[in-house]
Amino acid sequence: MSTSTTDEEDRIDAVVKALNILEALWQADGAGVTALAERTGLAKSTVHAHLTTLRSKGYVVQEDDEYRLSLRFLSFGEHVKHAEPLYAASETPIAELSERVGERVLCSTHQNGLGTVVNVSEGTRSFTSDIDVGTHTYLHSSAGGKAMLAHFSEERIDRIIDEWGLPVFTEETIGDRDALVDELAAVREAGVAYSRGEYLQGISAIAAPIRDTDGTVYGAVTVAGPDHRLANEWEDRDLCTQLLSTANTIEVNLLFS
Amino acid sequence: MSTSTTDEEDRIDAVVKALNILEALWQADGAGVTALAERTGLAKSTVHAHLTTLRSKGYVVQEDDEYRLSLRFLSFGEHVKHAEPLYAASETPIAELSERVGERVLCSTHQNGLGTVVNVSEGTRSFTSDIDVGTHTYLHSSAGGKAMLAHFSEERIDRIIDEWGLPVFTEETIGDRDALVDELAAVREAGVAYSRGEYLQGISAIAAPIRDTDGTVYGAVTVAGPDHRLANEWEDRDLCTQLLSTANTIEVNLLFS
DNA sequence: ATCGACGTTCAGCAGAGCGGAACGATTTTA
DNA sequence: TAAAATCGTTCCGCTCTGCTGAACGTCGAT
Known part of the structure; x- marks a missing residue:
């Protein structure tokens, strides 16, 4: 995931530098002064x-x-996790869904035009992946992201594309604005969004949006798994029904929080 | 928990200010510019x-x-959680212990002379409390903290007291250096540490240290619950045995990670 | 319609943050 | 064993940045 916005409105240099150092430290999983200086392009003494x-x-x-x-x-992490209503609201529903379908189920939300995974429930057949709680994702290249985007206004979608672009990760990634708009129309039609390897090669996913009665988009529930399992199953109406039911349960939970 | 060290070695003002704003934002659970300006003592324009x-x-x-x-x-939160070996090593052992004894079981470690809760497993009889994953604690006023302190060198203990002091939270809190040293000797003798309402009124706890073969202290396991339940039980050798067994399991897990 | 509270913008000055070079300590190479 | 490289740390001077207080625009309440 990109670590800085394209926005040049950064005001306080020293703070930006400190944050860049923290991000570098995060990516490198611990590092020395010299390595950080190279990675951030700052002088050793500054980093120090x-x-x-x-x-x-x-x-x-x-x-x-x-x-x-x-x-x-x-x-901080636990704080924002518990401050996010989706976390508590999704805990039980996604656990039930993952138990039923056996695959990994994720609940994500959006912030600043990016997606963030808020909660994960592993299924018995879960695959290993680097997607975990806290992972940031682009909205155009994942099932959950598309499920959310589909219910945004066109101007809002344009603003997000302007800010983050449409980076391509696999051959299946939608990297074109018009193609994305068409796809989102199809998502609205179907009520759920699909991804067949659009972000990770070989991984498919189905997602349903979590919305308010007035149309506000709070997030999305995603079932993810290897192509060969999900590609067959998503013809199956039953999986969609369960997914939508889970999303609806979360929506109801949100009303009472 | 205190939000700033007593150490005046802060070098870059702007970064310190930014961090103070983040901490204020954390404590206030969201706030406006004016409120943050008051809380941090900075000008509104600076905060902005x-x-x-x-x-x-x-x-x-x-x-x-x-x-x-x-x-x-x-x-960041998930990153440091998974980077901490204790997290994975304690997951299963504390779940088993909390199931067996029915009380809340915590696994904590230390950093910078403070304790941090790394993992929590709720028991069937768990009480509500503000202690959760990520919570920072003083080492002198909790069972887990004392279990760790007891195996530190005397100079190290003095340095920690110098930096953080011995703040008193309840009537039972040990606020005196010499009394603490005596207590720690008793903890070493017993192999486990007790707290009867030393941090939270009415809450007792028993803790065992998690150590390496060479004596390095990695953390502590704590069983916590209301006075009236634990005070009776900790006469019970069985609880201590199970606690020590859990600590030992975690120690073994740490060796294979 | 008036007042107050809030977020935001502006401009000028003081001083803080930045980089380059130098220092010791430790490790690696010849 | 000696030399050379690498690392973290310290120092210093210059430039420019971050800070403040005041003013502005907007919203809601009275």
């Missing part, structure tokens, strides 16, 4: 000053000759 | 500039006339 600051505030720890993100981020 | 920066980098979102932490922190 930032790391000292971050360490004294407890956001970074220094051990085994490298700096790492500290457990303080755990507080 | 920082929020603009943080928003453009995607760390903060603006909705319903207030700013909130964004879901980006979810990535």
